[in-house]
Amino acid sequence: MGYVGRLSEEKGIINFIESIPLILKQKPYLNILIIGDGDLKSNVNKYLSQNGLENNVKLVGWSSHEDLPKYLNSLKLLVIPSYTEGLPNIMLEGMACGTPVLATGVGAIPDIINDEKTGFIMENNSPECIAKKTFSALWNTQILKIL
Secondary structure: OEEEOOOOHHHOHHHHHHHHHHHHHHOOOOOEEEEOOOOOHHHHHHHHHHOOOOOOEEEEEOOOOOOHHHHHHHOOOEEEOOOOOOOOHHHHHHHHOOOOEEEEOOOOHHHHOOEOOOEEEEOOOOHHHHHHHHHHHHOOHHHHHHO
């Protein structure tokens, strides 16, 4: 599973990384990609290091647009835990690659994602909610077969 986007407060990256220990507690073998750069990169690195998450989480940094399909195709789930959005291109790009998307229901996201039919909508972007919806999304074979 992974996150692709700017490492900034409004994108919910801190909530995402804080959900990782909750997720790994139940699924310790998961590999997680974080692709992006931004103001919170050092905070993300510090959190991953302080919590011993380096074996499960790979922080790729900035990626060229040409390389994104390679990463998106490798993910079983793309997480977009934003506080605010318009219509995120990465959501559309992920869906175009057949990657299921788990996102907060902000901006135009609910116009595109029908929860548990064309993707997954989180009630909020708390670490607990991200973890809970990640479990249901990763093991929802109905959606995974559709996409």
